[in-house]
Amino acid sequence: MTPATPQPPATGPRRGRGRPARGSAAEGPGARDRILTAARNEFAERGYDKTSIRGIAKSAEVDPALVHHYFGTKEQVFGAAIELILAPAMGAPDAVHGGSPEGAGERMARYFFATWENPVSRLPLLAVMRSALTNEAAAAVLRGLIERRLLMRMARDLDVPDPKFRAQLAAAQIIGVAMLRYVIKMEPVASATVDEIIAMVGPTLQRYLTEK
């Protein structure tokens, strides 16, 4: 699968002459996308604590008031940025449910590891995990987003008791492997092939997703 890549910032000519009015949407139609891309990059590089509205505005070449105008508080900008970062993972429910029930675990594992194996999507995902680990507000934003966008859709079509609990335990297995493989880099899990991992992890996910 192809991870969603952020829209390149629009660099066309600005409307009108000179500097646009502060806090208005007058900086051109590309300003919102440019801010969002800047926010994604700032959060991914610096983590939640060290990212500021001012820094995002500077990177996007807009006035800080425009960041507030489009996205609100720092937490809300973070929410919009991680929505972009997590976009590659959001297809997971369709992948899991789009096939025979007995292949659900393997499809889930294959979907997430394809996302994690791609550095373009992996590095921002690690940044999101880091932000959640270091900041309560960031953890709350992440929690809400995963709940609304991923977990509810994943659990809705599971025919097991406690489907949300089951979906979380499956997600936990993948998150834990990601920690050991990409962050702590322990051998042999760090250099195992994705197929070797899926052969062992797929049946675990299958049990959570389908066994009553």
Added chain:
Amino acid sequence: MTPATPQPPATGPRRGRGRPARGSAAEGPGARDRILTAARNEFAERGYDKTSIRGIAKSAEVDPALVHHYFGTKEQVFGAAIELILAPAMGAPDAVHGGSPEGAGERMARYFFATWENPVSRLPLLAVMRSALTNEAAAAVLRGLIERRLLMRMARDLDVPDPKFRAQLAAAQIIGVAMLRYVIKMEPVASATVDEIIAMVGPTLQRYLTEK
């Protein structure tokens, strides 16, 4: 089980009069323990990046040279501190292998969650995860310590193919649940009872640890 708690810093009278010689071990027999406890607390509170030898020395009320004298570089101090932090987890191999093979998965789950459920051991463990996520050197120190002290002993007595890989996948399941339960605090996994978690996770660990 009772997680190991750090020795309280020795606060007895110092030997001799006045300030002891710089860089020597003359600050009394309690100095080493005091430095180690200070290092543990500093790393747990600030994470790897923001902790300095100078800050540890200040907190332990010793000269920075004494920190170097006992522990060497910042990485080495971190290694000693996380060895203390991870001490509660180090009994896992004995717990896993100390009973019938068919109960190994449940014993592993029960052992680790008892450690994680206790805030005294949980908070420093989260700090170690945070440090590993934010700093390559910290990740390398953690990797070496887990490898030498935990994984080798855990894998040695497993009668399965690729025992280290299996032990890591089991550990990954627990680390992932810890992330969702204690850091992101997603429901229902955040407020499930330990028994509910173990009922679902135990069979997963069991399969990794014993099924060929």
